[in-house]
Amino acid sequence: MTTSPHGVGRSEGTAPAAWEDVPARLRARGLRWTPQRRTLLSVLAASTGHVIGSELVERCRAIDPETVPSTVYRTLDLLEELGIVRHAHGADGREEFHVLPTAEHGHLHCRGCRQAWEIGAGEAASLVAALSADRGFTVDLSHLSVSGLCRDCAAAMAPPRARPRRCSDERGPAPPRARPRRG
Amino acid sequence: MTTSPHGVGRSEGTAPAAWEDVPARLRARGLRWTPQRRTLLSVLAASTGHVIGSELVERCRAIDPETVPSTVYRTLDLLEELGIVRHAHGADGREEFHVLPTAEHGHLHCRGCRQAWEIGAGEAASLVAALSADRGFTVDLSHLSVSGLCRDCAAAMAPPRARPRRCSDERGPAPPRARPRRG
């Protein structure tokens, strides 16, 4: 999985059991199982890899056009507390959600082709160990974000000294926005 | 500098020469030296360490109340191309600008106390080397962002297994938003 490109982190329609579990887990905490949450859960169950928040809102709207963003984001916060999703920040600062994260991992973003890969604990081990030893810092691997150029893009941009480019100069037409919420 | 907390990365009112140079460098490229750019430059010259975009807009407004955000952000883009500033994404995805970056460095963010430190090339060397060797990936050190808990916060949160917290559960009252622009 550590070499899988963006969106390939998980197999289709992850383990059903994990999802069926959710209503009960909510109730056990005195929380409620609402139609809006049902919608989001069904969207997540059908999602793979990393998905940004606005994309999830769109998918929910496809099922229930009445969906409002605030409810989706609040539910995502809740699901993160339950460990159902996990979020990280992409190269451009936007939040990306992982569905049912199996192992903690960081992310590698190519600012050329805009693909993303996962960085396993093994690859980050030396950095994590160094920061721990030198500073007593405990790294949250799921928030590790590394930008740069993949092999292909680096080769393609080869010409002597490419000017320092903005992290998304290559972005398409209408640019989006990032989200800090409390992440 | 690698152990300096947020905002201590640079000494007060950095090297004057670097700033005096800007008008000429702009003109050499056929660009213009305008009052708005003069205002932003004076703000940057008086700034230290990392500053987020909205903070720069505020400081410009303190000098010239007519300042509009779009001009500030566009000028920052330009200054980044000139190497006068550099931006990175904080733990919450918001962009932070470094004034006159000396050496490339990544960032370490504590999600407990919200302080930030710089990660020097040395500390990141093993990760950079590993990614380069294994994947041919060229790391952009200035975009390296690591979150976690500093020694003190880790100790303070000690209790057995703290629940996985959002990256800014500890944030103050009114939360801001991140910015992807083209970064």
Add this chain to the structure above:
DNA sequence: GATGCTATTGCAACTTGTTGCATCTAGCTC
């Protein structure tokens, strides 16, 4: 099945930026 408590929702407002476009102006030329 009706009731009540409180978690949840939806709305509106706000934050931090970005973009398109019409207008203005810095600075080169004459």
Add this chain to the structure above:
DNA sequence: GAGCTAGATGCAACAAGTTGCAATAGCATC
């Protein structure tokens, strides 16, 4: 000093989220 023209500005609209608050509605209870 006046004219020109492309670069820069300012405005309005939009994007992606977050929050406070009043209204709604799960769901446990009776």
